[in-house]
Amino acid sequence: MRLLQLAFLVALASGLSAILIYITGVSDLDGPFRLSSEDLEALKSLQIHFQKCVSANGLGLQAVHGRDNCEVSLKFPEDTIPKWKDPKTGELEGLSFDFNLCEAVATWEQVRNSTTILTREFIDALPNGWEEYAWRRINKGVLLNGCENRTLCMEKLSLVLPDRPPYTPRQFGRCAVIGNSGDLLKTKFGKEIDSYDAVVRRMEHLYRNFTEYVGTKSTFRLLNRGSAKALDKVAELYDKGKEVLIVKTTIHDIMNKMIREVPILNPVYLMLGASFGSAAKGTGLKALEFALSMCDTVDMYGFTVDPGYKEWTRYFSESRQGHTPLQGRAYYQMMECLGLIKIHSPMRADPNRVVKWVPSHSLISAARIASEKLLRRVGAGSSDPLAACSIIGKQQLKGKFGLSSGSRKAAVEHHKYVRGATMYPLEHSPGHGLLCTVPLT
Numbered sequence: 001m002r003l004l005q006l007a008f009l010v011a012l013a014s015g016l017s018a019i020l021i022y023i024t025g026v027s028d029l030d031g032p033f034r035l036s037s038e039d040l041e042a043l044k045s046l047q048i049h050f051q052k053c054v055s056a057n058g059l060g061l062q063a064v065h066g067r068d069n070c071e072v073s074l075k076f077p078e079d080t081i082p083k084w085k086d087p088k089t090g091e092l093e094g095l096s097f098d099f100n101l102c103e104a105v106a107t108w109e110q111v112r113n114s115t116t117i118l119t120r121e122f123i124d125a126l127p128n129g130w131e132e133y134a135w136r137r138i139n140k141g142v143l144l145n146g147c148e149n150r151t152l153c154m155e156k157l158s159l160v161l162p163d164r165p166p167y168t169p170r171q172f173g174r175c176a177v178i179g180n181s182g183d184l185l186k187t188k189f190g191k192e193i194d195s196y197d198a199v200v201r202r203m204e205h206l207y208r209n210f211t212e213y214v215g216t217k218s219t220f221r222l223l224n225r226g227s228a229k230a231l232d233k234v235a236e237l238y239d240k241g242k243e244v245l246i247v248k249t250t251i252h253d254i255m256n257k258m259i260r261e262v263p264i265l266n267p268v269y270l271m272l273g274a275s276f277g278s279a280a281k282g283t284g285l286k287a288l289e290f291a292l293s294m295c296d297t298v299d300m301y302g303f304t305v306d307p308g309y310k311e312w313t314r315y316f317s318e319s320r321q322g323h324t325p326l327q328g329r330a331y332y333q334m335m336e337c338l339g340l341i342k343i344h345s346p347m348r349a350d351p352n353r354v355v356k357w358v359p360s361h362s363l364i365s366a367a368r369i370a371s372e373k374l375l376r377r378v379g380a381g382s383s384d385p386l387a388a389c390s391i392i393g394k395q396q397l398k399g400k401f402g403l404s405s406g407s408r409k410a411a412v413e414h415h416k417y418v419r420g421a422t423m424y425p426l427e428h429s430p431g432h433g434l435l436c437t438v439p440l441t
């Protein structure tokens with residue numbers, strides 16, 4: 001009898017310990033993603049600063065806490081009259097938009113350390129990079145049969161494919177990104193815009209007649225499919241041969257022909273971009289993403305509408321479908337209140353305007369780490385700068401880790417911090433890490 005009791009106890013104890021091991025085992029697996037009290041504190045503090053920031057800078061917008069520490073709704077005043085109708089349903093745009101602050105802070109902070117230009121080293125390091133990725137970036141890639149003939153595939157891309165990224169994080173100080181909202185023609189921002197270190201413009205801007213308003217400087221121009229087909233006309237617009245053309249879509253045989261035969265002297269590259277989910281639509285975000293991947297600060301002109309706007313116009317052409325002006329304004333306000341950009345518009349025209357209540361760098365950084373854990377991102381919470389790299393390629397580099405001499409101090413410091421690595425977003429998988437190339441040692 002005694003023996004039986006003993007056996008029972010032993011069995012019970014081992015069962016218990018098995019359960020304990022099981023529980024601790026699971027929570028160990030959970031370890032890197034477990035939020036500490038500091039993490040929760042950071043997310044709460046971010047929400048508070050964010051709400052104050054939106055009400056101080058948002059021209060009537062208010063941020064309202066959602067169900068958890070990440071969710072937030074941006075609400076326009078009840079008497080706002082939406083002007084934009086969904087062309088499919090005929091419905092007017094709503095006055096309240098839900099965003100996820102954690103998603104935004106984790107994704108956009110990563111953009112700042114990434115490279116958004118397609119390079120050869122990226123395709124080489126990506127598993128099936130040529131067969132699956134490269135051939136999709138070539139117009140009529142279908143005919144190339146998954147780049148079955150690699151030489152031919154390479155030939156099509158060669159004019160726009162640098163071996164290594166031509167631009168690095170923090171390469172430029174102050175940058176301006178210029179949209180084409182009709183609001184731009186209300187304020188003479190021209191001189192101010194021309195004073196930036198780099199200016200990113202979009203598409204087919206015909207700004208010659210409006211230089212007082214929109215300036216003349218153009219360092220980069222982002223091209224969509226339509227404007228990329230007329231590369232020769234676009235390339236004539238500014239500072240022949242200097243302005244860098246960034247194509248967002250695919251490379252075309254027509255484009256290759258123009259580059260060779262016209263010839264287009266401007267550098268032309270393809271953009272490699274991250275995915276921000278459905279909350280962040282619109283081509284303006286691509287331009288901001290591009291600028292954030294190279295600049296210390298990014299200022300935005302001509303994207304957003306101020307209260308009382310009458311119509312959504314573009315200053316040089318017909319307005320198009322697909323613009324959601326109120327959602328856009330709300331999203332840009334979120335970006336401003338996450339310290340990513342500064343908005344300039346007719347009602348916010350003072351160049352010295354201070355964005356009040358914008359969260360400090362240390363708060364953003366703490367909230368970013370907490371968000372990465374919450375979203376279970378690769379490398380969350382690690383202090384290793386390369387922890388978010390899920391694919392690593394080795395690269396033989398010339399010179400001092402491949403950074404050009406005379407780089408800005410901030411760029412050099414960042415380069416040291418990442419130990420000479422280059423980080424690329426992996427399209428459509430924000431949670432699954434980055435592709436990184438590291439110097440061969």
Ligand SMILES: *[C@@H]1O[C@H](CO)[C@@H](O)[C@H](O)[C@H]1NC(C)=O
Pocket residue numbers: 149151152155
């Ligand atoms: C591959 O493409 C190149 C360049 O157009 C061509 O010279 C070569 O014959 C092609 N190879 C095959 C196997 O088709």
Ligand SMILES: *[C@@H]1O[C@H](CO)[C@@H](O)[C@H](O)[C@H]1NC(C)=O
Pocket residue numbers: 206209316
């Ligand atoms: C610019 O002004 C000229 C002369 O007034 C005019 O012919 C031209 O159409 C204008 N261009 C645009 C894009 O408005």
Ligand SMILES: *[C@@H]1O[C@H](CO)[C@@H](O)[C@H](O)[C@H]1NC(C)=O
Pocket residue numbers: 109110112113365368385413414417
């Ligand atoms: C980006 O790099 C900076 C150093 O330049 C670092 O402080 C920051 O934590 C990095 N951010 C991410 C998301 O890795």
